[in-house]
Amino acid sequence: MEFVLIAVAILVVALLAGVGLLVSKGRRTTRLDDDAVAGTRLTRPQPPTPRPAPPTTRPTTPPITRPTTPSTTPSTTPSVDQPDAVQPESPAEVQLPPAEPEPGLVFETPPPSAGRLVRLRSRLARSQSSLGRGLLTVLAREKLTEDDWEELEETLLAADVGLAATTQIVERLRTQTMVLATASGPELRELLVRELTAVLGPDMDRTLGTTRSEGRPGVVLVVGVNGAGKTTTVGKMARVLVGDGKSVVLGAADTFRAAAADQLETWGERVGVLTVRGREGGDPASVAFEAVRTGVEGEVDAVLVDTAGRLHTKSGLMDELGKVKRVVEKVSPVTEVLLVLDATTGQNGVVQARVFTEAVTVTGIVLTKLDGTAKGGIVVSVQRELGIPVKLIGLGEGPDDLAPFEPRAFAEGLVGAEG
């Protein structure tokens, strides 16, 4: 009898251990608030060529590196509550053993970003159709009167192009009235596209700081008010980078809202990208620090850090963002600070933007929800008023509806399709 009881006890213990092992193997997130991270792994996406056809899913067999687990890394746990006390020790040389494949798990392979705006510009045309059609209808009139020019001006202003750019466009068109009088439909369209492109800052540098350089990853902080689309943008950016063959680590430094970290983790999981997250209400700077350190040790191309965007007080925001940046830079320089703005908020967005630009040096704008507004001209005014280039635009809620901004393709979207 005693022997049977011992055998049953052994069986129960073995079963529990087996279940624990399975759970830990399934984890793909570094949590700074517990030490159950044995299964954490960092997968490096495959280079874009040769791409599998059809490019929908790919097996997990090639995961390459595994970051050191925070529970065994000395400065990890203290960093949760005292990031300023974290010593910026140079990251130890870590030989990362390959992670074991997880049979049956597949990651999505997002399409590469090249030409994405051209593919998505019909989304823009749909919400801008009145702008393009309105402008072309006026320009096609036989003899343009003062009333016509005023109508043009009003149409541009109504699309949030802004006064300075509207004046520039109208003046340049006025000097071409002789041309306008004889131009065909497609010629008028081309003329308008050219003038709109000219006010979209075609010479601005829109390179994203997401490239590995001098042995360090590109480090991107993503800032903006709640609901602007920050978390979604970080998730979509991860897809863009993975689609372009880059390796990525995500940092869920929006510890204010647990759902934001869950959301980010889900985005990461879909494309095999690791998310570093912390305790709800924990210190965002520690999470950002740990994410960047993980990226440095894992030798990834880019670390994308999502931040909380509570516009509580200006000084609170400045303190928080300043601290995140300062602490991150103990590990590696921040190469890009992207401000996410909701295009549907129009000029309000520009006012919000100013608060952020005072808190941290913003190097690029992401304008989201351009599919949901007829005021696509906001791109022009945001860039002009802030002097910061729009680098990415959001054109929908779909996972691949984020595109690198290209002035000419955007202007074509504003004017709409020919015919």
Ligand SMILES: Nc1nc2c(ncn2[C@@H]2O[C@H](COP(=O)(O)OP(=O)(O)OP(=O)(O)O)[C@@H](O)[C@H]2O)c(=O)[nH]1
């Ligand atoms: N139509 C459309 N919706 C978008 C776009 N980008 C983001 N959204 C939606 O905007 C909503 C808010 O996005 P989030 O990413 O949660 O915003 P957030 O700034 O991270 O907000 P917090 O997490 O509260 O700080 C979500 O429903 C997104 O799907 C876009 O380009 N077009």
